[in-house]
Amino acid sequence: MHFSVLLSIYYKENSDYLDSALASLVNQTKIPSEIVIVKDGPLNNSLDEVILNYENLYPNLFKIISLPKNQGLGDALNEGLKNCSYEYIARMDSDDICVKERFDIQISFLTQNPDISVTGGFIEEFAQVPGDLKRIKKVPLSYDQIKLFAKKRNPLNHPSVMFRKSAIESLNGYERMLFFEDYYLWLKLLFLNHKIVNLDQVLLYFRTGNDMIGRRHGYKYAVHELDFALKARKQGLFSSTETVRFVLTRFPMRLIPKKMLNFIYRKIIRK
Numbered sequence: 001m002h003f004s005v006l007l008s009i010y011y012k013e014n015s016d017y018l019d020s021a022l023a024s025l026v027n028q029t030k031i032p033s034e035i036v037i038v039k040d041g042p043l044n045n046s047l048d049e050v051i052l053n054y055e056n057l058y059p060n061l062f063k064i065i066s067l068p069k070n071q072g073l074g075d076a077l078n079e080g081l082k083n084c085s086y087e088y089i090a091r092m093d094s095d096d097i098c099v100k101e102r103f104d105i106q107i108s109f110l111t112q113n114p115d116i117s118v119t120g121g122f123i124e125e126f127a128q129v130p131g132d133l134k135r136i137k138k139v140p141l142s143y144d145q146i147k148l149f150a151k152k153r154n155p156l157n158h159p160s161v162m163f164r165k166s167a168i169e170s171l172n173g174y175e176r177m178l179f180f181e182d183y184y185l186w187l188k189l190l191f192l193n194h195k196i197v198n199l200d201q202v203l204l205y206f207r208t209g210n211d212m213i214g215r216r217h218g219y220k221y222a223v224h225e226l227d228f229a230l231k232a233r234k235q236g237l238f239s240s241t242e243t244v245r246f247v248l249t250r251f252p253m254r255l256i257p258k259k260m261l262n263f264i265y266r267k268i269i270r271k
Contacts, residue, residue, distance in 0.1 A: 001107050002033040003088035003162070008040050008076040015046035017095035017207060022054050024098040026061070030107060032090070036063045038080040041070030074174035074181040081173050084165060093159040096123075097130060097205040106162040109199060117167035117194040118186070120156040121203035130205040137206065139198045146196050150187060151242045152249070156196065158182040160204045167194055179221065180228040187237040222254035 005025055009018065025035055037051060055062045065083050067076060081089070088110060090103060109119055125135045139155055140146050146155040161182075168174075171188050174181045189196060226247060233243040 004084035010040040030104040040076040078173040118163040120161040121199040123206040154183040
């Protein structure tokens with residue numbers, strides 16, 4: 001079964017992390033048919049060197065899309081979607097590491113379940129090497145569980161997902177919505193009764209470095225989260241009650257001390 005892998009990268013990312021991410025793609029038990037990398041604006045020399053090295057090592061496997069300037073994740077992924085050749089598309093981030101059997105597992109599942117539009121799975125967070133934190137981010141599994149959970153939190157681990165291109169294109173892809181591009185997409189799919197499920201296993205090692213908690217903290221992030229909730233309400237994806245509950249439970253968390261937010265993530269949210 002042919003499938004594409006889609007990832008976006010911009011100049012601030014780490015070349016060593018990118019090297020590890022790409023190595024995990026080419027060493028899968030089921031090798032991708034193509035790996036589509038969107039350069040979201042010009043990169044630095046070290047990132048370009050890593051990409052060029054893999055292009056030379058694996059001719060015809062990589063498809064590189066270069067955007068003239070940084071446009072943000074949503075626009076970059078949409079450009080990548082246009083250039084993916086196959087119906088099955090796996091998402092990947094440039095600093096994470098795939099479990100070796102990830103694509104075998106997801107391709108098999110989607111092939112056997114033609115009514116499923118998107119599937120993801122658990123991720124194991126790590127700091128330096130996979131396994132060092134022994135912390136797994138679990139997500140709801142069934143379609144019904146995901147529909148309920150999505151009213152409160154993002155029901156999918158974005159870099160773990162594999163989806164059908166036709167389903168995503170039917171909604172015109174991702175929207176420009178900083179930090180919430182994927183969450184909003186899942187809400188739209190669920191609203192239109194596309195089936196989404198998660199698999200009960202770790203599919204990806206997720207790097208928590210580069211101040212992951214800090215990026216989800218502060219007034220600026222809170223404002224983006226509020227904009228996301230209000231747009232979801234306007235489009236009928238949240239009810240008025242769900243919107244109020246979402247804002248009241250999330251907005252204060254972005255403004256508490258970062259150490260406290262980190263504690264909540266480690267001891268409560270990840271449980």
